Amino acid sequence: MAEVKPAAQALESALALLAAGAVVAIPTETVYGLAGDATNGEAVARIFEAKGRPRFNPLIAHVASMAMAEGIADFDPLSRLLAGKFWPGPLTLVLPLRAGAGIHPLVTAGLDTIALRMPRGFASGLIAALGRPLAAPSANRSGRVSATTAAAVAEDLGDRIRLVVDGGPAPVGVESTIVKVEDGRLRLLRPGGLTAGEIEAAAGIAVERQAGAAIEAPGMMLSHYAPGAAVRLDATDVRGGEALLAFGPRRAGGSEGAVAIKNLSARGDLREAAANLFSFLKDLDRHGADTIAVEPIPFDGLGEAINDRLKRAAAPRDGADANGN
Structure with missing residues (x-):
């Protein structure tokens, strides 16, 4: 079973596991994430294996700084404005992937875009210490209810991973909001912990919704977040x-x-x-x-x-x- 360690005592253990290509459950402000080195194909494959997640559903890559983000993706002016306003925080931006960014193709599910977020707290410090972005979908078995406490992660994934970092209850409690800037339009791909109204106020343009869109980001499949009942x-x-x-x-x-x-x-x-x-x-x-x-x-x-x-x-x-x- 997974070891559950308080965040204040878990940095070295988490770093050692990530550097070895293992996956670690970590707290973020939205929900707990199942993190692996986004540049390491074996680590990303272990995320899919632990979750039982379809390979065609992309993952979010988490960064610790704008410098790290700019090495991975090309930012248009509006996306840069939104990052400046809401990062770190519960906003994910879908951006064109830079050539040579080093992100493993399993993270993007073959798309030419990358979903990026800058988290707060323990996750940010862990990424900075590792020096590489972390792919980190929610820390639960695929299609099931997302975990907002370390205990929930251990109950669901404790027999599949080695470490759960306990940072207390996730304060936001739902996943990040995902948006994409395209041809001057701002599209909402997934509602989340940052409201569309807050984004519109910062962007100065309306956030468009698009029903029935193709999968461009995590959380866009029909059946999701399901309990057993x-x-x-x-x-x-x-x-x-x-x-x-x-x-x-x-x-x-x-x-x-x-x-x-x-x-x-x-x-x-x-x-x-x-x-x-x-x-x-x-x-x-x-x-x-x-x-x-x-x-x-x-x-x-x-x-x-x-x-x-x-x-x-x-x-x-x-x-x-x-x-x-």
Whole structure:
């Protein structure tokens, strides 16, 4: 089983494993990541192996500085502006990959673009100490609920990896927002921990949504973030044998008969709800209900990212739909 070490004591152990081509679960401000050297094909393959992730779904490469990012990708003026405003933080930019950048092709899934993010905290220090970018999808088995605590990582992946770095609960609680600048347009590829409104305010142009787009970045497949139980959205009642994922001060009809109840935010705060989403889904799943009913959640602000994750968790599941984060 994986060793779980506090972040304050884990830097040397994590560096040694990464330098040897192993993978390490690390905390970030969004969710926990399963990190490997993005320039090492064997390390990247171990990420896919541990997650059971399809090879055609690209990974995010995490950097510690703009100098490192500029060695990997070509920045247009708008992407540079957004990086200056929101890095380090929960924003991923999809950019043209530089020739000779050294990123292994498994990271980009054969695309000529690269998804880049600059995280905060332990992850940033680890990347800087390693001197190379880290590919780091969420630290969970492919298609399952993302981990926001070290304990959740150890429960899901503890038999597949050697080290989990414990940095406490992830403060944002959902993955990064992914955007791409193309022909002067700003496209939202995945909603996340940075709202579209915040991005629009910084960019000075609208963020465009595009339904049914081809896979250009992580988190774009239909079935994703799924617990073992089925997920029923926009529930106004609770049916026999269901668990309830609640939101706000008022309950769905029949909630007193729920197998279990977790309220994302009793006061209706979307930021609190985002931080609780994955851990509460996992907790409800442990109660053995066949279905988790989810009360309606507003689409405003971070509600867009929360509803995106829930829609993917509720999507039909089969072998073709499974993917990672």
